[in-house]
Amino acid sequence: MAAEGQQHPLKIYWIMWGALFVLSAFSYATDFMDRGALRHFLILLFMFLKAGGIVWIFMHMGWERLALKFAILGPPVAILVLIWLMAYEGFYVEDTRVESFGESTFVPETPHH
């Protein structure tokens, strides 16, 4: 199949295109919510749906053989370890900063346009 190229009915591209617009609108809508667990969950949900659609349909990964899927999509899983390590380290650094230098005294300006 791969040797003949990735040829698929146009309909699936139109559906994916439309879905991306709708999901992006949902993503944008989360900006009107208060920061909290629900907002962060929805940001991640719409992000992964969009990313999955782009990789699976637009980049044709869904039609590739499993050997290629594993080779390309497997290694990025290691990034989860990096995220965990750096988040752990980040909270530790913040704690030591507060302990050594005290809380921030920065007075931010409000952006105005």
Added chain:
Amino acid sequence: MSEAVIEPTGGAGVVHDWSRDKQVFGVPWGKAMMWIFLLSDTFIFSCFLVGYMMVRISTTDPWPNPSEVFGLTVMGQSVPLLLIAIMTFVLITSSGTMALAVNMGYRKDRKKTFWLMLATAVLGATFVGMQAFEWTKLILEGVRPWENPFGAAQFGSSFFMITGFHGMHVSAGVIYLLIVAFRVRNGFYEKRGGNYEIVEIAGLYWHFVDLVWVFIFAFFYLW
């Protein structure tokens, strides 16, 4: 493929592809190499985003609120993230035209492929233009890689680094698309056996740029 071989799929297919005395991935080498390049690029962007996460967690200063920093005032009304939302839609539109271009390429419809790729490149250039506008606006408001009036200094460094590197990818993609598009039009690939796999390979790169924006939008602008 000249002979009709029934190839196993799923887990058995993975073993079959790796253990036979042949090329492992049944795709043109250009496409396999593009995928491997994109995999390495994934790690680069991940490092930037993880670095951004780390500095945002570890700073004691308040983090600037992106929906205010990137807001625009339209007819006296402040709309959060307006420019970023428009940029997102421009990039998604270009993703769709690119996907259609790949399809038309395989149908050997050179005219439609050319115009769709040209539209993709124009939308990409529009995106970069809007990004230049955004950078100018922020710089005029006093945002620098080392300080900004709205909160933690690390905001500026992450912002310029991440969006700058992404914008560079978009700019490179525009040039790449234009080269391939004009070669499609002038029949360059006809002399090479009429193989339009290159359109799909260019498309992979373009969709990847869009993919990275999905993550930047979620983590930098919305989080």
